Amino acid sequence: MAVTIELLKRFSMLSALPDSTLEQLAQQSTLKNVSRRAVVVNGGAVSENLCFLFEGRLQGVDFTLDGREVGLYFIEPGDFCGELGLFDQQGQPESVIALSKSQVIFMPASAVRSALQSSHQLVESLFTRMATRVRKLSAQRALLGLSSTVARVCGQLWMMLEEQDPNNRKDGVIANPPTHQELGIMLNLSRETVTRVFQTLQAEAIVKRDGTTRLLILNEQGLKGLFEAGDS
Amino acid sequence: MAVTIELLKRFSMLSALPDSTLEQLAQQSTLKNVSRRAVVVNGGAVSENLCFLFEGRLQGVDFTLDGREVGLYFIEPGDFCGELGLFDQQGQPESVIALSKSQVIFMPASAVRSALQSSHQLVESLFTRMATRVRKLSAQRALLGLSSTVARVCGQLWMMLEEQDPNNRKDGVIANPPTHQELGIMLNLSRETVTRVFQTLQAEAIVKRDGTTRLLILNEQGLKGLFEAGDS
DNA sequence: TGTTATGTGTGATTGCAATCACTTCTGTTT
DNA sequence: AAACAGAAGTGATTGCAATCACACATAACA
Structure with missing residues (x-):
């Protein structure tokens, strides 16, 4: 094409x-x-x-x-x-x-x-983009330093939300969300553990699945709070 | 100066x-x-x-x-x-x-x-070096995916050995080795756990401390083997 | 529409490493 | 040489998440 x-x-x-x-x-x-x-x-x-x-x-x-x-x-x-x-x-x-x-x-x-x-x-654009990529890799790695599984999952969702295009970002939508397994391998968690965290987040009305192509972040401050709490 | x-x-x-x-x-x-x-x-x-x-x-x-x-x-x-x-x-x-x-x-x-x-x-040199850096960050992150603490520590030591200057590399020497605490934060391990792994490696004559400025890798194949074994 | 594959959800078990408190050793400073 | 600080070493306890096996829900395919 x-x-x-x-x-x-x-x-x-x-x-x-x-x-x-x-x-x-x-x-x-x-x-x-x-x-x-x-x-x-x-x-x-x-x-x-x-x-x-x-x-x-x-x-x-x-x-x-x-x-x-x-x-x-x-x-x-x-x-x-x-x-x-x-x-x-x-x-x-x-x-x-x-x-x-x-x-x-x-x-x-x-x-x-x-x-x-x-x-x-x-050249400058490519270099700047490489720099951004290094920073993202470092941020991703820092997620693994969180000992709380809830904090780690919330941190991942937060990072993904921040990288959505402006429309989705404004609406609190993550497009094409990965499966629990795909999230798990990012965070050194089993897919069962990711599922259990999602259960908690959905029960607390922080996130909501909207079919398979959209994940809604209903409570951004709640999500961010769980991310920042670390070891709660 | x-x-x-x-x-x-x-x-x-x-x-x-x-x-x-x-x-x-x-x-x-x-x-x-x-x-x-x-x-x-x-x-x-x-x-x-x-x-x-x-x-x-x-x-x-x-x-x-x-x-x-x-x-x-x-x-x-x-x-x-x-x-x-x-x-x-x-x-x-x-x-x-x-x-x-x-x-x-x-x-x-x-x-x-x-x-x-x-x-x-x-420009090309700087870009190539950034690419190398991204690859190293990825390799570092992959270490955290290993579930065995022995494999993780051995992997870190292996990576450090590979990055020594040619003389030290040839002699199996890691110059200025980090403390157990400094290694631990790289690998999401407590410094006690790193100490216990070092105990094992020293007992098996795989590594040997040579003062505080040199760590000797006595058995490179043994080190690499433990790294590659993963979940042994 | 029915079948199949994939993804999500659930519960029980168990092992491993974090944590804590402490001791010992080694290097540095006085 | 003695005192101090930092690093390494040790042992006991406990909690959490991996693992396993399975069931249920949903999406894709025939």
């Missing part, structure tokens, strides 16, 4: 580029519909593409040496992945998997390198 | 820069001796400097909302930190602390930005 300049402008990192650069990137990119559970980036392999998520939800998943799945990060619409190997030809250990039906733009790394050569502004 | 071109060349990211660029960077940089427990980068604040570690050991430390210390990463000699805010003027949540007496070169971010403008090679 063809990629247009307008489509690429939806991504904040690309939006400030001149149309001529966007046109070149668009011509070399492909928009694909990927189904739930599809592998978007293969772990371990060098990725030839950057993957921009237009709609859906992706998750970076690694495996420990004892075979456990470890969730490293989620990718929300408007974000991308696959950029680590841009200059060092090395891949990333984790796979990136679609958690729900998604639309992904695959953009060749070579095209991005060319654009970087001619646009210092893109 | 004055910084020389030769000193800066010890850092792989800077070594390929032309002497004229290195001279400019050197003139604006400062080498400081910092004592154990000194704060090298203040968490939350925008850092005006990049901090290059010449000798010693640094640790990035954050706090969870319930007040627990969380260790995010170690910094070995030859590496640096403080670069996240280069272009977005935002800081990092974690503080960077010296774990042992260290020598750190403070290099103004403004000087690095200037160098980046004129050196695409430095």
